[in-house]
Amino acid sequence: VIIFASHVNSFFKAYKPPVSVESQLVVDTSPYIKPLMQLLDEYESFGLILLDTHRARIYVVNHDKIETSKRLSKDIMNRHRKGGCSQARFQRLRRGAINAFFKEVSDAAEHLLSEVKRVVVAGPGTAKDEFIEYLTDDLKKRVVGKIDVDFDEKDVLPAAEETVIEDKKHSVLKKLDVFKKEVLRDGLAVYGVEETVAAARNGQINFLFVLKDLKIKGWICEHCQAVEPGETRNCPYCGKPTSEVDVIEEVIEFAERTDGEIVFVDDDTLKELGGIGGLLRFK
Numbered sequence: 001v002i003i004f005a006s007h008v009n010s011f012f013k014a015y016k017p018p019v020s021v022e023s024q025l026v027v028d029t030s031p032y033i034k035p036l037m038q039l040l041d042e043y044e045s046f047g048l049i050l051l052d053t054h055r056a057r058i059y060v061v062n063h064d065k066i067e068t069s070k071r072l073s074k075d076i077m078n079r080h081r082k083g084g085c086s087q088a089r090f091q092r093l094r095r096g097a098i099n100a101f102f103k104e105v106s107d108a109a110e111h112l113l114s115e116v117k118r119v120v121v122a123g124p125g126t127a128k129d130e131f132i133e134y135l136t137d138d139l140k141k142r143v144v145g146k147i148d149v150d151f152d153e154k155d156v157l158p159a160a161e162e163t164v165i166e167d168k169k170h171s172v173l174k175k176l177d178v179f180k181k182e183v184l185r186d187g188l189a190v191y192g193v194e195e196t197v198a199a200a201r202n203g204q205i206n207f208l209f210v211l212k213d214l215k216i217k218g219w220i221c222e223h224c225q226a227v228e229p230g231e232t233r234n235c236p237y238c239g240k241p242t243s244e245v246d247v248i249e250e251v252i253e254f255a256e257r258t259d260g261e262i263v264f265v266d267d268d269t270l271k272e273l274g275g276i277g278g279l280l281r282f283k
Contacts, residue, residue, distance in 0.1 A: 004031050034249045037262050046164045047113035051123045052151045053098050056105040106134040120160040122147035191277030200254035204280045208255040208262045211275035218247035
């Protein structure tokens with residue numbers, strides 16, 4: 001269980017993570033979110049849409065566990081075997097019913113999967129390919145894979161999770177590659193504690209890269225929000241008392257407040273650059 005509590009602010013909130021976590025007590029002036037951000041990064045929820053031409057199941061999945069789900073079905077006419085005009089008319093009616101069903105599933109998916117970054121579409125034959133065309137442009141962009149599987153297949157979740165993991169690995173490697181190129185050309189990138197803290201405070205961080213398990217002891221001035229490694233009892237900028245902090249935690253909080261994406265990685269180049277860096281929105 002992850003608990004955030006403040007007696008002064010009469011606040012108490014508990015969350016059940018998807019996996020067991022190491023026991024830890026942190027007393028700080030603001031919520032200590034680094035362990036939670038690492039969990040969210042490692043065990044990212046994803047969407048799964050399983051469908052054929054008349055049945056659909058929409059899932060939000062986290063670490064092999066279904067968080068939420070929705071089932072839809074429609075009584076679609078079986079294929080008609082009569083010839084002539086009645087056959088053509090029947091096929092038009094049947095196609096119209098399938099189209100209406102796909103639109104209904106798309107609307108439900110748009111609502112249920114609004115918070116997930118990645119979506120997998122699974123099902124037999126060409127139904128999933130036809131269905132994808134009914135998704136909104138935003139949801140289409142989040143589809144990271146298609147799986148050819150029977151609607152009643154019970155082992156679709158592991159296959160979908162593997163698809164998401166591979167896409168995430170590829171995405172992180174691409175972002176890291178862009179970051180390293182930007183560093184070499186002195187472009188839209190920062191690295192090292194001092195530069196990254198300054199960029200995060202200014203809301204410049206688009207993607208924050210953090211070496212896994214990195215901690216740097218430092219201080220923060222709650223009055224002027226100055227953060228630096230090392231120790232000092234009073235802020236050298238405004239003279240107010242300081243608090244001891246993990247500098248990496250503070251950078252993560254700054255980035256989170258300005259909608260920066262936090263990515264935890266094992267990367268030798270990032271380690272040589274101080275263990276932390278980021279791609280910038282602007283310079």
